[in-house]
Amino acid sequence: MRISKLALLLAATATMGLAPTVTANAQPGGPGTVLGAEPLSAAATLPGSAWAERLIYRSTTVGDAPTTTSAAVYFPAGQAPEGGWPVIAWAHGTVGLADDCAYSVAGPAAVQRDWAYLGTWLREGYAVVAADYAGLGGPGEHPYLNGVVEAHNVVDAVRAATSRYDELSTEWVVVGQSQGGGAAVFTARYATEFGPELDYRGAVGTGVPAYIEDVAQFVGPGMPPVAISSHLAAYVLYILHGLRTTFPDLDIDGLLTDSGRTWLDRATTLCIGPLSEELAAAKPSIGGFFSRPLSTVPDLHGLLTRYMGLPESGYDRPMFLGHGLYDTDVITPETLRYAALLTATGEPVTVRTYPTDHDGAVNASLADSIPFVRALFG
Structure with a gap:
């Protein structure tokens, strides 16, 4: 009988106490169904993660058409707490359109920035589930900035990961930067609707492109x-x-x-x-x-x-928006206008600005977003 490289890796890491427990998926064939898994490349493996894997799962794309996509899953060191590791769903920024640009294949475009950021969440005791978005690393074209598609992909990545690993809690928040900041905002609007069986708690978006x-x-x-x-x-x-x-x-x-x-x-x-x-x-x-x-x-x-128009109402959980005042990658006055509109209309949003640029806001925001997320998990 032939044994796959993945099986050998799982067996080896399990003997070291690192591999999470793999369980059967709860919804065969539907969004979030795990179709397979494989080791991550070195470029896509978050430094400091105790164990990591690339999941291939079912989701949807334009027009709610079914598709296959992928995500990277990173586990923190140590024993999972009772109920499992709470989940940070990482919505990544722009990497490109080609399959070999996918986050779970090539890693982040801004390596030092993103690894420092995600490493902080790992050390805080969260597992990280990073969706690639439809058309990246899978069949079809990537509908860049299509927020509803990205929201489905993020929710389905959490559904896939939490159904596969006993060590993951169904409690989760979405965190994103730039393109992923917009994806995080869309996910915040639709998370409860798209994943009612999950325990969505809230969102963090930085460098969000608005209007x-x-x-x-x-x-x-x-x-x-x-x-x-x-x-x-x-x-x-x-x-x-x-x-x-x-x-x-x-x-x-x-x-x-x-x-x-x-x-x-x-x-x-x-x-x-x-x-x-x-x-x-x-x-x-x-x-x-x-x-x-x-x-x-x-x-x-x-x-x-x-x-790609960001939803202006309907948020049912708290959302944090952080933005660099020197950000020229997105139209900063428009992002601040969007944040002001949400605040004025009573949406559950917290807004903070930082004297830095598009990339700098990611890690600068941690001073505020870490306690914000900690409070979401009680």
Whole structure:
């Protein structure tokens, strides 16, 4: 009888007291069903985790279509407390669109930042479940910034992990940065609805992109050729791909110049780092991507809002938003406007700002988010 490498790894780690107990999945075939598991690559293994695994599980993508996706699961050191390790569902920031960019394959784009951040949560006594999002590391295309899809993927990752390991509690919070900050906000809005059998407690989002739909509607060939960061140009290309994936009838390619189509093709094959480097070298203008304005699409603002507009009401658990005042990766005034709206309308939100940039806010926020999350778990 042949024994898989995974089985050998599980047996070896179990003899050292590190491997969690694997249990049968409770919902065969449905969202959150575990289809398989495998060891994580070194690049995707969080330093300090006592044990880690890559889960392959069922979830949904655009139009609630079933799909297969993946997640990384990290366990802290020591004996699990009674009831199991509480779960931090990590919603990662932008890594790219290609399968080899997936978090559970290549690890984070911002390695030092993310490992320091997630390592802190491990030391605080939480297990970490990091969903890849549909189309990353699995079949199909990744609908970048499609918040409802990302919320399903995050909830289903928690469902898969908690059904597989006895050492995990069903008590969980979602924590995310940048693209994952938006995913965390969407998850906060829909967590109870999408995962009623789980014990969702609340959310933390940093570097959250808000009201992009209000700005994106003005993108087109008439944009002035002002210098922008290569990261922002990459985000525009990723958003175009997300729109094309979410609304295939839009004919996004028909809005673009030859240059725009070439760059969009490159964006589907390169992770965020290499794509940003190529854009920095070539210095294309955003306006040069377009043959006609994005606003010529019928009901453009409505489409953009349904695709990535952050929910403005309906939050049933506390949410923490942390933001760097020098953040230029997202439109900071719009994020602060969103936070102010939630506060003014009585949503259960706590807002803190920090004198730092997009990356700096992640770890700067821990001074406030750790006690916030600790209180959520009582």
